[in-house]
Every structure is written in C-alpha cells, then in structure tokens.
Amino acid sequence: MTAPAQTAQQRERATTIFEKSVPGRRAFVAPELDVPEKPVGDLLPASARRAEPPRLPEVAEPEIVRHYNRMSKRNFDLDTGFYPLGSCTMKHNPKLHERLAAMPGNARLHPAQAPARSQGALELMYNLERALSEVSGLPHVSLQPSAGSHGELAGVLLARAYHDDRGDTARTKVLTPDTAHGTNPATVTMAGYEVVKVETSADGGVDIDDLRGKADESVAALMLTNPNTLGLFDRNIDEITRIVDACGAISYYDGANLNAIMGITRPGDMGFDVVHFNLHKSFTQPHGGGGPGAGPIAVSDRLEPFLPVPVIARHEAGDGGPTFDLDEDRPKSIGRLRGFQGNYGVFVRSYAYICSLGAEGLREASEVAVLNANYLMARLRETAGQHLPVAFDRACGHEFVLSGAPMKRELGVRTLDLAKRMLDYGYHPPTVYFPLLVDEALLIEPTETETRETLDGFAEAIGEILREAAHDPDALLNAPYTTPVRRLDEAAAARSPVVRQPLSG
Numbered sequence: 001m002t003a004p005a006q007t008a009q010q011r012e013r014a015t016t017i018f019e020k021s022v023p024g025r026r027a028f029v030a031p032e033l034d035v036p037e038k039p040v041g042d043l044l045p046a047s048a049r050r051a052e053p054p055r056l057p058e059v060a061e062p063e064i065v066r067h068y069n070r071m072s073k074r075n076f077d078l079d080t081g082f083y084p085l086g087s088c089t090m091k092h093n094p095k096l097h098e099r100l101a102a103m104p105g106n107a108r109l110h111p112a113q114a115p116a117r118s119q120g121a122l123e124l125m126y127n128l129e130r131a132l133s134e135v136s137g138l139p140h141v142s143l144q145p146s147a148g149s150h151g152e153l154a155g156v157l158l159a160r161a162y163h164d165d166r167g168d169t170a171r172t173k174v175l176t177p178d179t180a181h182g183t184n185p186a187t188v189t190m191a192g193y194e195v196v197k198v199e200t201s202a203d204g205g206v207d208i209d210d211l212r213g214k215a216d217e218s219v220a221a222l223m224l225t226n227p228n229t230l231g232l233f234d235r236n237i238d239e240i241t242r243i244v245d246a247c248g249a250i251s252y253y254d255g256a257n258l259n260a261i262m263g264i265t266r267p268g269d270m271g272f273d274v275v276h277f278n279l280h281k282s283f284t285q286p287h288g289g290g291g292p293g294a295g296p297i298a299v300s301d302r303l304e305p306f307l308p309v310p311v312i313a314r315h316e317a318g319d320g321g322p323t324f325d326l327d328e329d330r331p332k333s334i335g336r337l338r339g340f341q342g343n344y345g346v347f348v349r350s351y352a353y354i355c356s357l358g359a360e361g362l363r364e365a366s367e368v369a370v371l372n373a374n375y376l377m378a379r380l381r382e383t384a385g386q387h388l389p390v391a392f393d394r395a396c397g398h399e400f401v402l403s404g405a406p407m408k409r410e411l412g413v414r415t416l417d418l419a420k421r422m423l424d425y426g427y428h429p430p431t432v433y434f435p436l437l438v439d440e441a442l443l444i445e446p447t448e449t450e451t452r453e454t455l456d457g458f459a460e461a462i463g464e465i466l467r468e469a470a471h472d473p474d475a476l477l478n479a480p481y482t483t484p485v486r487r488l489d490e491a492a493a494a495r496s497p498v499v500r501q502p503l504s505g
C-alpha cells in the first residue's frame, strides 16, 4: 500500500483562510432585527467610520474551527511537549486557573470600574500582595509593573527617588554582575545610570574582591539575580548585601529565578531592599508569546514612600468586614507606571496558585524544581558529558548551563544545530547562547512539573543526537525536518521579514 501524495490536511495547510473564502458563505447568521435600526452615524463620527466593509473571509463554521485548530498546531507550546527554556520557568499552568480567570466576574470586570464596585477584585489583589510580601520577606508590595523588566525599572527608580529624597544626588552608577540578564543593564541605562560590570568568580558567583573595589559613594544600587543565570546560588550573599549597604547603595534582587527558593529563603532576609517577581514565570501563567505578564515588586520600609501610585489601601470597617480603596495621595511616589491596575487575569491565576499550594506547597515546588534540575544535570553528564560538559560543575538551583564548545570542536556542530535537531525529536530547545559568559551555552530549566520519565527521555534524546552528529553531522546542520517551517535565515527574517502571504485572485 502506498501513501497518497498529499493528505487533505497537508493540502489545507498550504491554503490560507482568505483563499477558502466564497462570497456569501457564512458561519453565523444574526437573527432578524426586531427593534428599530439605529443609523451608524448616530453612534460614530464620520472620521471614525470605514468607507468600505473590512475584507473578511467568508467561510462556514467548520472551516473556521479547522483554521484555528491548524494554526494552534503550528506552534510548539507547553501543552505539546517538554519546554526546558532556561530563565523562563516554563512550568505547567493548571487548567483550573484558566477557569477561574475566565469567570465573568473576573474576565468581564471593566478596568475603569469604581473601587466601590470592584471590592472583590481589590481584595484579591491586596491578598496577593500580602502573599508576595510573605514569600519575599519584604513588607510592601506594588502589583503595578507589567513584566519583570518593568519591575526592574520601577525598582531602580525607587532607588533614585530614595537617594534624591536624602539629598544624596551624586550617585551615578549601578553595579551588575557580568552574568546578568540583558534587561538589567537596559534598565540601568533607561533609569539614567551608568552600568558597571562586576566580575564572576571561578565558582560562578560574584567576585567579592571586584565588588569591594567598585562599591563606593558613586554607586546607587547593585542589581543581582540569585540564583544567578548560571543557576548557582551565591555562597556569599550576606557578604554582598553588607558591602553594598556599607557604601549607602540599595540592593536590588532580580527575582526571575524565585522558583529555586520559594518558601526556602527570602530576599528580604538576605538583606535586599527591593525584589521583582515574574508572576508569569514562578507563579504560573501561559507565557512565551510575549505576555500578558506581571512583574510586581516588594520593597523595604525605607523605599515604601516612593512606591508607584495607586496603592491598594485596606480599611477596617467594623461589622461589614474590611473595605478596599486606591490611594493616589502619595506625595513622594515615583508616579504611575501604567494605565489601570495591571494585568488582572494574571493576578487571579497566580493568587489561585498560591492558595492551592499553600506555604508548604510552594516550598515543595521549589524543592522539586531544584531536584529535577540536578537530576537532569546528572543524567546529561552520563549521556552527553563528553561533548556537552556542565559549565560550572557544582550543585545547581532550578537550572544549569552546559557548554557546547567541545561538541563544536570535536564534531563540527554548534549549539544552534543541536537545538534545531531537538525540534525533530519533539522537544523545545533550551535557551541557547545565554548566559554570554559560557561559550556555546545551553541553559536548561526543567521545572518541577515534569516527570522523571520525561527528563530521562530528554537526556537520552540528546545522547542519540550526539551519536547522530558523530557519523552524520549533516543531519544536524540541516535540521529541523519535521516543523512547519524549516531552518530560517535568521538575519533575513529579522531584517526583511515576510509577514504576509500574497492573496490569490
């Protein structure tokens, strides 16, 4: 029996929904109007009206359903397979959270609704703030920032406001280790400070002597990720914040890697003044397509007066229970960071996550995330250690870095080629070429929500790909073979992207 040259689905895949359009075909027909028609001119001024109706495809409902279903399968997502994208914490998002976020009282709440009529939402946000305060060990929280990078900007602006308020206006620098995520130096620059790099020591932590040499009266803040982007918890964390404090600067904790420490240790207890959370990483949200996210910050007492407005205020109202309000009257505030109150659906999901796990559960999530990372690191040492050694060989946090440099030297294939081949095996590749400190880096983060069988399968697949590379490097150099789009010319895709298919006819 021979397979047909092309299945109906393959043929469909090549056809756009516009090409399927047939004039007059409908997916839905509105019922006859049984009230007087209102001329559109009464509702919209001429300047806001279209001259012609939009060019929409005219198709039947099954075609629309198949169209979106097909589109959804062209992407790789967490519901498709293992997604060990380091730094991004691609953990499973419980489907219960989607149901809660989609409840009409949550999903349909208008952002301009008056506080008196959105008490439930404000209470949820207030309670989320309290939970994040507990997790971070810092007393005050703002949910305003919409991403980790936005939280960074808020935090550095708070540091500036704090120094300015004390008349301490000569500080011009922010220290960041050379392992920092790219958003850290970008934030520092946007906030008007100069980036000063701090070296990494042989064990992958902050080089204490280098830090000591650079921490002086010209420094406004230190921005540190812990565990850092190498997946390593800094052994000198107390010493680091003491050095920063001694020069009068603020210690900023990039909390993107909170998934390694939730419920185990707290940035506030380590001596930090401000931390950002990536709710879309540590506290479950579908992410990876660019949002929406949330990057709340938690701060110490000395930074509290400068928090962005509005601040959610709780008032004890006696019998009826507490009431909630938005406090805008904060003279020292750095101001507003965005319209409305933040991505509320994100808050609902993260609050549901915290409530359903509880303190013990959050701790367990982190413990299993760290255990999974260390297990996978050990398995990969067996299946791939010869060509892909661990960059800093010690116990890791929730992620770890391999170097593809020996693979490149010995087999003639780069980390990029290995990553592309993984797609054919059904795995999303890890983060590649970051952190910059490691040559041909692969940053692998399995998260706590993957089974041992999945981790074993991944380690064995990498081993198999390396064996393939040894006898047939072309198999990697031309990969992927099975994806909707083969290997792209990445420079051309960035410089002159083709984002529309020409319409036929």
Ligand SMILES: *Cc1c(COP(=O)(O)O)cnc(C)c1O
Binding pocket: 087, 088, 147, 148, 149, 150, 181, 183, 184, 225, 229, 254, 256, 257, 278, 293, 295
């Ligand atoms: C993801 C990440 C950020 C930035 O967070 P966004 O929410 O993507 O803006 C900052 N630092 C580290 C270490 C990260 O992993």
